[in-house]
Amino acid sequence: MSKQLAVEQLAIADWVKGLASIPDRAFSLENVQDYIIHHAVRPETLEKYLFFSKGNYTRNLIFKNDLFECMTICWEVGQHSRIHNHRDQNCWMSAPIGRLKIQNFRVEQKDAACGTCKIVPTEIYEMDGAHPVHVNPLEPVHQVLNLPEFNQRAVSIHVYSKPFDSCEVYQRERGTYGDVPLHYTSEYGKLHPDEKLL
Numbered sequence: 182m183s184k185q186l187a188v189e190q191l192a193i194a195d196w197v198k199g200l201a202s203i204p205d206r207a208f209s210l211e212n213v214q215d216y217i218i219h220h221a222v223r224p225e226t227l228e229k230y231l232f233f234s235k236g237n238y239t240r241n242l243i244f245k246n247d248l249f250e251c252m253t254i255c256w257e258v259g260q261h262s263r264i265h266n267h268r269d270q271n272c273w274m275s276a277p278i279g280r281l282k283i284q285n286f287r288v289e290q291k292d293a294a295c296g297t298c299k300i301v302p303t304e305i306y307e308m309d310g311a312h313p314v315h316v317n318p319l320e321p322v323h324q325v326l327n328l329p330e331f332n333q334r335a336v337s338i339h340v341y342s343k344p345f346d347s348c349e350v351y352q353r354e355r356g357t358y359g360d361v362p363l364h365y366t367s368e369y370g371k372l373h374p375d376e377k378l379l
């Protein structure tokens with residue numbers, strides 16, 4: 182049974198303005214998810230934040246304050262993230278362009294002193310413009326994939342609260358994990374000067 186939902190279509194600037202108007206104390210997993218479910222981004226307003234590279238997916242900052250950051254991630258066909266966590270921060274995602282697969286993992290063992298871990302795949306789901314998702318705080322390790330068979334570019338919008346600039350990346354086969362710094366390909370519509378898009 183599908184539920185009829187009133188979804189307002191907003192330009193990205195208005196969408197972010199709406200998010201930023203949520204008070205700090207109300208910026209909860211549920212409230213932000215509710216906002217994202219009821220407010221979609223018009224894909225044509227994202228142009229300034231779209232940078233694609235054959236080398237890797239790109240991270241493009243749209244807005245940042247002390248409470249949250251918002252970015253597009255642009256995925257060529259077949260590109261995927263590494264398996265990672267979000268430093269115990271909340272994350273909400275939607276994909277106004279294309280579609281993406283999310284694979285979650287359960288961490289069964291983790292040894293910080295040795296940098297070893299054992300992770301097992303759990304839930305798989307898909308997101309697109311009509312199906313935003315949030316990261317489950319109880320199982321926060323995941324991977325995002327633009328599968329070759331989707332056969333199209335994808336652009337996702339990510340909201341992280343609070344912002345973080347590194348994450349843990351897991352190498353499943355090797356049973357290891359470690360810290361990886363994060364950077365932006367572009368900020369506020371401007372490509373980073375050192376960035377060479379392939």
Ligand SMILES: [Fe+2]
Nearest residue numbers: 265267272323
């Ligand atoms: Fe993520």
